[in-house]
Structure formats: structure tokens, C-alpha cells
Amino acid sequence: MTFRPTRRHILAGGAALSALAFGLPLRAQSGPIRVAGIYTVPVEQQWVSRIHLAALAAQEAGEIEYSYSENVSNTDYPRVMREYAEGGADLILGEIFGVEQEAREVAADYPDTAFLMGSSFLPDGSLGNFGVFDNYIQDASYLSGIVAGAMTESGNIGMVGGFPIPEVNRLMHAFMAGVREMRPDATFQVSFIGSWFDPPRAKETAIAMIDNGADILYAERFGVSDAAAERGILAIGNVIDTQADYPDTVVASALWHFEPTLAAAIEKVKAGSFTSENYGIYSMMQYGGATLAPFGSFEGRIPQAALDLIAEREAAIRDGSFVVEVNDSEPTAG
Incomplete structure (x- = not known):
């Protein structure tokens, strides 16, 4: 192939x-x-x-x-x-x-x-x-990145994925692009755990990122939000909405x-x-294959500038006047 x-x-x-x-x-x-x-x-x-x-x-x-x-x-x-x-x-x-x-x-x-x-x-x-x-939900991932960029204080963001394949890479890149809309100076820690389902390993990897200064995590895998909740920082979900399980942790999620x-x-x-x-x-x-999850328990806590940009970009994505880049290359830290 x-x-x-x-x-x-x-x-x-x-x-x-x-x-x-x-x-x-x-x-x-x-x-x-x-x-x-x-x-x-x-x-x-x-x-x-x-x-x-x-x-x-x-x-x-x-x-x-x-x-x-x-x-x-x-x-x-x-x-x-x-x-x-x-x-x-x-x-x-x-x-x-x-x-x-x-x-x-x-x-x-x-x-x-x-x-x-x-x-x-x-x-x-x-x-x-x-x-x-495939799950081409890069549009929603980009919008979730805008939220993360508005909510981070340090600009140090941790990202834990399963494998560095296109299906994961494109979502991470879109998320990072969204973050930079609000925090052009943001830095990213990026790691892949080599498994689609290993919550303990994902949690351990995320905790190491928190110890290295991350104050918000991109939870591409199960286990990352557990680390965020345990250490009292925020997380961004992926594919499904887990805010009900982490009401004080998961700010937003890109849904498939x-x-x-x-x-x-x-x-x-x-x-x-x-x-x-x-x-x-x-x-x-x-x-209709991707949306940004409702903010739920974080309603009223996300800066208005981010909400305004999200509304503007979502409308443009839907009418085709704004296209989120599809980048399948492996993301790197920095």
C-alpha cells in the first residue's frame, strides 16, 4: 500500500x-x-x-x-x-x-x-x-485548542497520544494551531505511549509532564484526565465528552x-x-461528523475573547471560508 x-x-x-x-x-x-x-x-x-x-x-x-x-x-x-x-x-x-x-x-x-x-x-x-x-475531526480539535490557549497560565501544555499515526497526528497539530491563536508563545510536551488502551501508562506519562511544568493537558488517551484531576490542573478531551466524569478538570472536548x-x-x-x-x-x-462539546461546568469561566474567536471560526469552517490544515506528520515538542 x-x-x-x-x-x-x-x-x-x-x-x-x-x-x-x-x-x-x-x-x-x-x-x-x-x-x-x-x-x-x-x-x-x-x-x-x-x-x-x-x-x-x-x-x-x-x-x-x-x-x-x-x-x-x-x-x-x-x-x-x-x-x-x-x-x-x-x-x-x-x-x-x-x-x-x-x-x-x-x-x-x-x-x-x-x-x-x-x-x-x-x-x-x-x-x-x-x-x-477515518476521524477527520481536526476542525473541532482546532477549536478545543483555542480554549486551551485561553485557559493556560504558563503556556506549557502536555500532549499524550497513543501512536504517532495520521489519525492522531492531525488532531494534535490542529489542537496546537488553536492554542497558538491565543498563546503564540506556547510550548508543547509531546509523548506517545505505544498503546491504544493503557490508562496507567498514559497517566504516568501525563504526571511527568505536569512535573515538568505543564498546566493543561491534551488527553488523546484515557488516563491523562486522571492525572490532571489528581494534580489539580485542566485537561482537553478528545473524541468523547468526559466532563461528567471530570467536572472540574475537562474544559472542552473535540467530539467525533x-x-x-x-x-x-x-x-x-x-x-x-x-x-x-x-x-x-x-x-x-x-x-455533522465533529463538534465541540458543550462547556458545561466551565460555562462563564472561559475568556470572552476565546468564545468570540471560536464562534467566528466555527461559522467560517461550516461555510467553507476557513479550512483547518490537515497535517499528518508526527508532532514534536517545542
């Missing part, structure tokens, strides 16, 4: 989706479709939880019949894909960042099954039944909504028009 998503691919709107479509459509269907989710982490994990909750909501609405497997290792992932395909799943969801090649080989063996997978790569033109998606992505896929499977497309666009703010 040599393809990587770029701004040109994901920012071109509906026309880009049509241009990236390849292959023959699958057969049309009526009634609920059978959807299977395959996840390498627990469904409580931030990123996967958004897919899982969207699928549960679609099942509740009568759109799908949903089953799933969690904590599937990368080595076991292709086997589980095959089992669901053999079992008659119409649409298989998952995240294949560690098994890109193997997953596409499985999809090639089951041309009558639709696959929609979280991936760092664009669709393969030879696989008409294999679509990809998988519902628009899943709805588009379900509609296409039912119509028999599911093809190899890049569904990443449905994660963007313009399509």
Missing part, C-alpha cells in the same frame, strides 16, 4: 466521493441489514466507542442487526473477518491500522460483502466492496460523531450502491 489521505482527497466534498468510487455495486436489499463490528480494543475505548454507539443507535432504529467482537488481536483479525463474512454479514465495520494488507486480502475473497474500515490509506480501485473512513458515516454506508448497502469510497469526509464538521 502506498496511498495516503491528503487534503486534496478529503476536502473536495461530495464530488471527491464520486471520483473515488470504483468497482461494481453490491446487490440491493430491503429491511434491516446485518452489520458486524470487529474491534482490537474494548468498545469503551474512545475511538471505537463512537462506532459502537452509532451501530447500537442504528439497531435501535431498526436499520440494522448488529453483532460485534472486541479485543481482537491483529494476528486474529483476518480470521474474525472471514467468520463474519461466512456467517452472512452484509456490512463489516472495523479498524485495520495494523492489518491493512491482510484485511484487503480478506475483502477480495468476499465480493458480496461490504467492508467499511478505519484506515490510513485510500480505497483500492481493485476492491469494489471495500470502503475506508460516527453516525453520518454509518448512515451513508447503510443507505448504500440497502440500495445496492456500496462501492469503494473514502468515507472520511463524513467525519468533518461540515457534515
Whole structure:
């Protein structure tokens, strides 16, 4: 695989989706479709939880019949894909960042099954039944950075991520750009824990950053907000809103909504028009795939200058007059 998503691919709107479509459509269907989710982490994990909750909501609405497997290792992932395909799943969801090649080989063996997978790569033109998606929520991450830049006193901000892959890197860069809108002199401590779900390690890493002067943390992973709460500083959440669990700690969060992505896929499977497309666009703010969480317990505590800039930038993002840069390179400290 040599393809990587770029701004040109994901920012071109509906026309880009049509241009990236390849292959023959699958057969049309009526009634609920059978959807299977395959996840390498627990469904409580931030990123996967958004897919899982969207699928549960679609099942509740009568759109799908949903089953799933969690904590599937990368080595076991292709086997589980095959089992669901053999079992008659119409649409298989998952995240294949560690098994890109193997997953596409499985999809090639089951041309009558639709696959929609979280991936760092664009669709393969030879696989008409294999679509990809990603959490392009850089718009909301940028807005959350404006909040952080307004709330930090020292300008020293700690950032803890899972792995330095595009899906994480672009959100960190967007957050940092937002911070600099309010604090051009801000400095950043950046670290990756080498895991998607290791709260103790994330907490330990965050505490080291606090000891090194950070007074606000970017919580890309679970465990970071625990460190912030324990040490009495603030945190910015990612993908889900955890303020209810940390009412005095989590100021704002960039939220990912998988519902628009899943709805588009379900509609296409039912119509028999599911093809190899890049569904990443449905994660963007313009399509309802990303929002900035309500400030909740921090209402009235965020400087008005930041609130005014957030309102201005959000309106511009939604009407297309302001574009948050998509930077997939690994962020560095400094």
C-alpha cells in the first residue's frame, strides 16, 4: 500500500466521493441489514466507542442487526473477518491500522460483502466492496485548542497520544494551531505511549509532564484526565465528552460523531450502491461528523475573547471560508 489521505482527497466534498468510487455495486436489499463490528480494543475505548454507539443507535432504529467482537488481536483479525463474512454479514465495520494488507486480502475473497474500515490509506480501485473512513475531526480539535490557549497560565501544555499515526497526528497539530491563536508563545510536551488502551501508562506519562511544568493537558488517551484531576490542573478531551466524569478538570472536548458515516454506508448497502469510497469526509464538521462539546461546568469561566474567536471560526469552517490544515506528520515538542 502506498496511498495516503491528503487534503486534496478529503476536502473536495461530495464530488471527491464520486471520483473515488470504483468497482461494481453490491446487490440491493430491503429491511434491516446485518452489520458486524470487529474491534482490537474494548468498545469503551474512545475511538471505537463512537462506532459502537452509532451501530447500537442504528439497531435501535431498526436499520440494522448488529453483532460485534472486541479485543481482537491483529494476528486474529483476518480470521474474525472471514467468520463474519461466512456467517452472512452484509456490512463489516472495523479498524485495520495494523492489518491493512491482510484485511484487503480478506475483502477480495468476499465480493458480496461490504467492508467499511478505519484506515490510513485510500480505497483500492481493485476492491469494489471495500470502503475506508477515518476521524477527520481536526476542525473541532482546532477549536478545543483555542480554549486551551485561553485557559493556560504558563503556556506549557502536555500532549499524550497513543501512536504517532495520521489519525492522531492531525488532531494534535490542529489542537496546537488553536492554542497558538491565543498563546503564540506556547510550548508543547509531546509523548506517545505505544498503546491504544493503557490508562496507567498514559497517566504516568501525563504526571511527568505536569512535573515538568505543564498546566493543561491534551488527553488523546484515557488516563491523562486522571492525572490532571489528581494534580489539580485542566485537561482537553478528545473524541468523547468526559466532563461528567471530570467536572472540574475537562474544559472542552473535540467530539467525533460516527453516525453520518454509518448512515451513508447503510443507505448504500440497502440500495445496492456500496462501492469503494473514502468515507472520511463524513467525519468533518461540515457534515455533522465533529463538534465541540458543550462547556458545561466551565460555562462563564472561559475568556470572552476565546468564545468570540471560536464562534467566528466555527461559522467560517461550516461555510467553507476557513479550512483547518490537515497535517499528518508526527508532532514534536517545542
